[in-house]
Amino acid sequence: MKRILSSVLVGVLSLGLLAGCGGSQSASVGIKSDDPVIKKIQARGVLNAGVKVDVPKFGFRDIKTEKIDGFEVDLVRALAKEILGKNDDKAIHLEGVTSKTRGALLDDGSIDIVAATFTINDQRKTQWNFSDPYYVDNITFLVRKDSGFKSMKDLNGKKIGVSQTTTTRKAIETEALKQNIAVDFLELPGFPEVKAALDAKRVDAFSVDGSILLGYLDNNTMLLPDKFGPQEYGIATNLHNTALAKVVNDVINRMLKNGEMDTLLKKWGLK
Amino acid sequence: MNLFAGQQWQALFEARALFAKGLGQTVVTSALALLLSLVIGAVIGALGTAPWRIARAVNRTYVDLVQNLPLVTLVAILFFGLPHLGVNVPVFGIGVLCLGVYHGAYIAEVIRAGIQSIHRGQLEAAFSQGFTYVKAMRHIILPQAFQVILPPLTNQAVSLIKNSAVLNMIGAGEMMNVADSWAGQNSYYGPTYLLIWALFFALCFPLAQWARRLEQRAIRARGQEVQAR
Amino acid sequence: MIQLTNVNKYFGPLHVLRDVNLTVKSGEKLVVIGPSGSGKSTLIRCMNLLEKPTSGSVIVDGVNITEPGAKVAQVRQSIGMVFQQFNLYPHKTVLENVTMAPILIQGIAPGAAEESGMVYLKRVGLDHKAKAYPSQLSGGQMQRVAIARALNMKPKIMLFDEPTSALDPEMIQEVLDVMVGLASEGITMVVVTHEMGFAREVSDRVIFMDEGQIMEEADPEHFFTNPTNERTKLFLSRILRA
Numbered sequence: 001m002k003r004i005l006s007s008v009l010v011g012v013l014s015l016g017l018l019a020g021c022g023g024s025q026s027a028s029v030g031i032k033s034d035d036p037v038i039k040k041i042q043a044r045g046v047l048n049a050g051v052k053v054d055v056p057k058f059g060f061r062d063i064k065t066e067k068i069d070g071f072e073v074d075l076v077r078a079l080a081k082e083i084l085g086k087n088d089d090k091a092i093h094l095e096g097v098t099s100k101t102r103g104a105l106l107d108d109g110s111i112d113i114v115a116a117t118f119t120i121n122d123q124r125k126t127q128w129n130f131s132d133p134y135y136v137d138n139i140t141f142l143v144r145k146d147s148g149f150k151s152m153k154d155l156n157g158k159k160i161g162v163s164q165t166t167t168t169r170k171a172i173e174t175e176a177l178k179q180n181i182a183v184d185f186l187e188l189p190g191f192p193e194v195k196a197a198l199d200a201k202r203v204d205a206f207s208v209d210g211s212i213l214l215g216y217l218d219n220n221t222m223l224l225p226d227k228f229g230p231q232e233y234g235i236a237t238n239l240h241n242t243a244l245a246k247v248v249n250d251v252i253n254r255m256l257k258n259g260e261m262d263t264l265l266k267k268w269g270l271k
Numbered sequence: 272m273n274l275f276a277g278q279q280w281q282a283l284f285e286a287r288a289l290f291a292k293g294l295g296q297t298v299v300t301s302a303l304a305l306l307l308s309l310v311i312g313a314v315i316g317a318l319g320t321a322p323w324r325i326a327r328a329v330n331r332t333y334v335d336l337v338q339n340l341p342l343v344t345l346v347a348i349l350f351f352g353l354p355h356l357g358v359n360v361p362v363f364g365i366g367v368l369c370l371g372v373y374h375g376a377y378i379a380e381v382i383r384a385g386i387q388s389i390h391r392g393q394l395e396a397a398f399s400q401g402f403t404y405v406k407a408m409r410h411i412i413l414p415q416a417f418q419v420i421l422p423p424l425t426n427q428a429v430s431l432i433k434n435s436a437v438l439n440m441i442g443a444g445e446m447m448n449v450a451d452s453w454a455g456q457n458s459y460y461g462p463t464y465l466l467i468w469a470l471f472f473a474l475c476f477p478l479a480q481w482a483r484r485l486e487q488r489a490i491r492a493r494g495q496e497v498q499a500r
Numbered sequence: 501m502i503q504l505t506n507v508n509k510y511f512g513p514l515h516v517l518r519d520v521n522l523t524v525k526s527g528e529k530l531v532v533i534g535p536s537g538s539g540k541s542t543l544i545r546c547m548n549l550l551e552k553p554t555s556g557s558v559i560v561d562g563v564n565i566t567e568p569g570a571k572v573a574q575v576r577q578s579i580g581m582v583f584q585q586f587n588l589y590p591h592k593t594v595l596e597n598v599t600m601a602p603i604l605i606q607g608i609a610p611g612a613a614e615e616s617g618m619v620y621l622k623r624v625g626l627d628h629k630a631k632a633y634p635s636q637l638s639g640g641q642m643q644r645v646a647i648a649r650a651l652n653m654k655p656k657i658m659l660f661d662e663p664t665s666a667l668d669p670e671m672i673q674e675v676l677d678v679m680v681g682l683a684s685e686g687i688t689m690v691v692v693t694h695e696m697g698f699a700r701e702v703s704d705r706v707i708f709m710d711e712g713q714i715m716e717e718a719d720p721e722h723f724f725t726n727p728t729n730e731r732t733k734l735f736l737s738r739i740l741r742a
Contacts, residue, residue, distance in 0.1 A: 103458050127458050165455030186362070186442045187452050193440065200354040202362075395550055396587035400601035400653060401577035410604060415591050 030085040035243035041083055041112055046090070049076040050097035050105055050114040054191065055215045057268045058117055061096065068094045071268040072115040075134065075235065075252075078260070079113065082251050098190055099165045103128065106238050113248060114236040117212060119167050124236075129245035131252045133232035134261060135270070139171050141224040142206040142213045144198065149205070152226040156181035161194040161203030163187070168208050171229030191216065211270075279459040283466060286453060293449030294470055300366050300445055301432045301474075307371025308431065309424075312378025319383035322404065330379065337376035342437050345369050350441045366438040366445070374431045381427060385420035386412060418489055425482035429475045436471075446470055501526040501657060501688050502547055507556035509542055509712075516542050517553070518712040524690060526656075529683050531699040531720075532692045534709035535735060540692045543709065544659050547690065548579045561656060577605060580650030584662040586642040588634040588649070594621065595630040598649045606653065613652065620648035624678050640671025647678055658682065660691040696740060700724055708732045 030042055041047055051072050052059030059070040073094065077087035084091050095111050102114045106128055117137070120130045141160070143149045152175070160183050162168045169185055176183050186203050188194050195216045198206045205224075206216065209231050213223060235252060237245045255261040265271035283290075319330030337345075346369045353360055360368065389412050397407035436447035446467055454463040502524040509517035516539045524530050532540045545551040546558055549565050549572050557566045563575050589597050598617040602608040621627040624644035634642055643663060650658060660679065664672040676698050683689060683702040693699065699706055700720045707717040708729065716729040727733050 100455065104460070123457055164451050167456075187448070188442050189440055189451065196351050200351045201359075202350070202354060390585075390587075392583060392585050392587040393589065396581075396583065396589070398550060398573075399548055399576060399579070399581035399583075400650075401573045401605045402601070403573050406604065410600065411589055415589075418591070 030083045031247060033243065033247070037112075037241045037244050038083060038247065041244075045084065046093050047076065047080040047083060047113070048093045048095060048111040049079075050095050050102050050111040050116050051076065052098075052116045052212075053096035055117055055212045057214070057270060058211055059094075059096075059115070060215065068096065071135075071264055071270060072117070074264050074267075075115050076113070078255060079235070079248060079251055082247060099163060100190065102236070103165075106236060109238070112237065112241075112244065117209060117233055118236050119209070119231040120234040121167060128236040128239055129242065129248075130234035130236055131245070131249040132256070133234050134252050134256070135233045135265075137209040137211050137231045137233065138227035139168055139175075139207060139229040139231065140210045140213060140227050142195075142198065142216060142221050143204065143224060144201070145220055145222050147204060149224060151224055152176075152179060153181060155183055155205055157183070158204035159184045159186055159202075161186050161188060161197045161206045163191050163194055163208060164189055166208055167231065168229075171231075172207060175228045279457075279462045282457065282459060283462045289449055289453060290446070290466065290470075293444065293446040296443070296449075297432070297435050297445040297470075298474070300363065300370070300438065300443065301428075301435050303367045304370035304374065304435070305428055305431055307367060308374035308378050308427070311371060311375030312382050315375065315379035316382030316386070317408075319379065320386045330383065334376045334379055337373060338380075340373075342369065342373050342434055343440065345373055346437060346441060362441055362443050365441060366435070366443045369438075370431055370434060373434070374427055377430075378424065378427050381420055381423045382416070385416040385423075388419050389415050422482045422486035422489060425478055425485065429478050429482070432474050432478075433471060501528070501561060502690070503557075503559040504543075504546065505557045505559075507543075507546060507553045507558065509539070509546065509551060510554045516712050517546070520556070520712070520714060522707075522714065524688060526688055527686045529689045529702055529704045530691070531703040531706045532690065532709060533694065533696075533699065533706065533735075533739075534715075537711075538709040539712040540709045541661055544661050544690055544692050547657075547659055548576050548581060550581075573605075577601075577653060578655050579657045579659060580653055580655035581659045581661065582643065582646050582650055582663045584666050586634075586639070586646050586666075588642055588646055590634050592633075593630065594626065594632050594634070594637070594645050597634070597645060598652045601649075602652055616654075617648070617652050620651045621645070623651075623681070624648045625674075638671060639667045640674045643667065643671075643675045644678055647675075647682070651682075655687070657688045657690070660689070660693065662692050662694070664693065664695060694739065696724070696736075708735065710735070 031038070033039060051068060051070070053061040053068055055070070057070055058072045059068060061068045076092055076094070080091045081087040095105065097105060097111075097114065097116050102116050102118060105111045106114055118130070120133060124130070141152065141155065149155060160172060162172070162185055164187055169187070172183065186197065188197060191208065191212065194203065194206045197203045198221070206213065210223065210227065217223065235248050237248060255264075262271065315330050315333050318326040319334075321327060346365070349360070349369055350362075350365050353365075393411055393415065394407055397411045402411065435445055438445050439447040439451055442448060450463050450467045454460045502522075504520055504522040507517055507520045508515070520543065522543075532543065534540045542551050546553055547560065549558065553566055557564055559565070560575055561578060564570060565572050565575050589600065592600060595614060595617055598621060599610065599613040602613040602617075603610050618627055618630065621630055624647055626641060626644055626648070629637065629641065629645075634645070637645065663679070664675050667675065672695070676695060679691070679698065680702055691703075703720050705717060706720050706723040708715045708723075708727075708731075710731050716723070716727060716732045718727070724736070727736060
């Protein structure tokens with residue numbers, strides 16, 4: 001009996017030793033890979049991800065708890081689980097990004113992935129890798145309740161506020177042609193500035209993806225019913241990190257197929 | 272992403288009409304704002320040297336208020352705040368107004384210091400000959416002050432041109448705005464901002480050089496005076 | 501011509517002129533001497549109101565210039581002043597310096613102003629420098645131009661506030677010579693100076709000031725050979741020794 005016990009003890013210990021000598025510092029097991037970028041993330045033990053902090057349900061920082069949560073944050077956790085084998089708060093570092101900073105931070109290596117309402121288009125595909133789309137949003141308009149606008153047609157000859165670095169303006173121009181109206185634009189550095197411009201009556205409408213506008217809705221404003229210019233969101237990675245991009249894409253596709261994505265969307269009321 | 276990829280420079284070259292328009296907007300806005308700041312500066316600056324206490328108080332108030340406010344804040348206040356008061360100034364007007372009001376305060380100080388740098392003896396000599404205060408200012412003090420004022424004034428002009436970049440935040444269509452907007456769409460930040468830097472340099476450097484030459488001339492003139500004594 | 505009555509001047513708490521009474525007759529050459537801080541500069545500057553008395557009155561050529569509403573600028577046209585620091589207008593030529601005030605203030609035609617200006621410049625020996633700028637002149641030359649500038653206004657009174665004190669020694673004489681020449685005419689002159697030789701030669705009357713008061717006044721003969729006041733004696737002994 002003692003001999004069996006001691007052999008089992010030795011066996012367990014040696015297994016533990018082997019696991020400890022396995023190269024990775026963390027006790028969890030992520031995907032096996034020879035790729036230097038993935039190995040670096042695993043060695044670090046933390047996945048650096050850029051997310052929004054001002055878009056409710058996608059990436060939003062709660063004022064009271066200071067915690068960032070949302071559908072896209074959950075996507076980040078799923079990716080962390082795949083790469084690092086764990087998805088708790090210690091495994092992910094969430095960096096708040098804006099439409100302006102997300103690309104630059106990927107380029108300089110500060111973050112590994114971006115899950116921040118990043119619309120996929122051909123122009124952008126030449127600069128970053130994108131996963132297959134995990135969500136489709138549409139462009140719409142936020143207007144002041146007292147302006148009396150009922151639909152996009154009422155915006156004929158009006159001024160629309162958009163943010164720099166978004167794909168909104170082009171989409172509006174296309175749609176305006178279809179609807180036979182002419183609109184004017186005011187392009188400001190970021191979303192808060194456009195909202196302030198709307199409040200100050202400097203613009204007649206604030207336009208960007210509907211999900212983002214939800215973060216700026218208040219008692220004096222309302223969304224117009226129009227929805228156009230479908231925007232597909234994808235997870236973005238640095239153009240050079242092809243192996244990482246493949247892992248990300250595999251995860252997204254797996255989640256789309258096995259219903260995980262659906263569950264998440266329902267959790268956040270996006271479906 | 273290679274900052275200097277040929278493709279990006281190519282795209283930049285193809286978009287030159289856009290940047291030319293932005294450059295034009297910077298020049299026009301700066302010119303008008305400079306004019307406004309000169310007028311404000313001359314009036315407020317002269318008030319600062321007047322013998323009446325109320326005039327000097329107006330000068331102090333204006334200068335203190337404006338010099339202690341960041342330009343960005345001033346722009347935000349006027350851009351977002353004025354409409355709430357029912358005053359609707361178009362974006363271009365806000366730009367000219369902000370730059371003019373802001374630099375007006377600095378130019379007022381330059382002009383005041385310039386006037387006060389003229390030796391009191393000049394005013395006394397003029398008075399002793401029967402000049403009134405106004406005539407003395409016009410014929411004796413201001414012409415001399417002008418020489419002293421011109422170099423720092425030119426520096427303020429350069430500062431104003433550089434500050435016009437701030438107007439990007441209200442979508443004023445000047446150089447920085449065009450750059451941010453264009454690069455925002457395609458992320459060709461490297462070549463774009465290098466171009467903007469070059470354009471600002473082309474605008475500011477000649478002015479700064481001229482200011483330096485004027486300063487040398489003024490130093491030489493004053494040096495000769497001291498020697499003769 | 502000039503009458504100071506009970507003039508007091510305070511600079512803050514400093515009592516610079518103490519109850520000064522002085523009358524200067526038309527055509528008189530008055531020299532004022534005294535130690536620094538005695539108030540002699542302030543005294544002469546009260547005569548054209550470059551300093552405003554705290555109390556008391558100053559009457560010049562029949563006009564009370566200390567009265568509120570007095571036309572001071574107008575009276576100043578008939579008073580010429582020469583400063584210790586010359587105070588020429590550096591941005592104007594010598595001739596322009598001399599003709600500016602007559603043209604702009606007295607409304608004299610430029611041609612006439614230039615003509616008389618050149619006459620005075622010739623008199624001070626600087627007509628050949630008419631087109632020069634003050635920065636190109638020596639101290640002595642600048643002061644002589646300053647005298648010509650004051651004279652071109654055809655004043656009745658000439659005030660000199662230590663005119664040679666800022667000059668290098670070799671240039672003092674050229675300026676004094678001009679002033680001596682001037683003294684031979686009928687113009688009223690008040691001169692604050694340390695040049696005792698000049699005072700003895702030119703003045704009709706010398707006054708000694710100390711601590712804001714006129715301590716002694718006498719004609720030059722008596723003043724320099726037989727001063728009565730103790731402090732005058734002390735001051736003279738010091739200054740004449742040097």
